[in-house]
Amino acid sequence: MPHERTPGWVAEPQLGSWAEDMGKFVEQDLTKIAAVYCLVVILLLFSWPPVPAVLLGTALLVLRRYLAGGRYFSEARLDGRTVLVTGASGGIGQETARQLYRRGARVVLACRDVSKGRVAANGIRLGLPPTGGSLSVKRLDLTSLNSVREFVKDFNHTEQSLDVLINNAGVMWRPFEKTEDGFELAFQVNHLAPFLLTILLLDKLKAAPQGRIINVSSMANYFTNGINFANLNGEETFNSSSQYSNTKLMNIAFASELSRRLALLGGRDRMGRGAQRREERNT
Known part of the structure; x- marks a missing residue:
């Protein structure tokens, strides 16, 4: 049965000025700021004049804030919405699941290791009051890829709807290795499998009142020299860092092209906004 829309659930990120953002950073991260300045005090004990240490401490704070990327300060609710998060047994995936659950969403944690996923889910429940x-x-x-197809088959059988898909899972800087499908590990895990998952779930997402697809990319995409389409599988030459950067660029290219095609099909971009998160992720 179609669920009613919850006003404001697709609110855009509330990003203020740099000064406002820094103010919230100071307000919310006092413990980390204190830790940095403890480091500064230690440096002061071994540094004279003290100016270099103070400058270093300030630079560390600014650098940390810059690398943290944009922040989402809205308290929009997600009641009645179903959100699928891949790689949610730890790291950024688990924290994403926590925030979605806190907002009242029905969150599906898609994990390779189900036992770790259950531990993560229990940790989220225990750490928050009832959220709905x-x-x-x-x-x-x-x-x-067979696991992806089996997952979608099961998901379609058990879940009536899907409002948000977050392709978060990935691997980083792994030695050359082929999957059971014959593809290089990072190429498949970071791009091919999320691509297949998205396409297989696309009808469900398009049926949602305000479907969203989020591909977690990385600043590493800036460090690629371009994708060599003659060596996508890394069999001619292989560098784990370059391969990771290439797959992160593929994430962005996929999100951009899918957004364009959906806009053409639907007359407007229903799912493209926020499709790319160009933040460093190591999950």
Whole structure:
């Protein structure tokens, strides 16, 4: 049965000026700021004049704030919405699931290791008061395209709708290795498998009142020399850092082209806004 829209659930990120953002950073990260300045005090004990240490401490704070990227300060609710997060058993995926659950969403944690996923889900539940949301764990192994297809088959059977897909799972700087499908590991886990997952779930997302697809990319995409389409599988030459950067660029290219095609099909860009998060992620 179609669910009613919750006003404001797709509110855009409330990004203020740099000064306002720094003010919220100071307000919310006092413990980390104190830790940095403890480091500064230690440096002061071994540095004279003290100016270099003070400048270093300030530079560390500014650098940390810059690398943290944009912040989302809206308290928009997600009641009645179903959100799928891949790689949610730890790291940024688990924290994303936590924030979505806090806002009342029905969150599906898609994890390769179901036991770790359940531990993560229990940790989220125990760390928050009742939110009106729910958490469930399903197995998804991106090193197997068959696993992706089986996951979608099960998801379509158990879930009536899907409002948001967050392609978060990925690998970083791994030695050359092929999956059971014959593809280089990072190429498949970071790009091919999320691509397949998205396409197989696209009808459900398009049926949602305000469907969203989020591909977690990385600043590493800036460090690629361009994708060599004759060596996508890394069999001629392979560098783990370059391969990772290439796959992160593929994430952005996929999000951009999918957004363009959906806009053409739907007359407007229903799912493209916020499709790319160009932040460093190591999950």
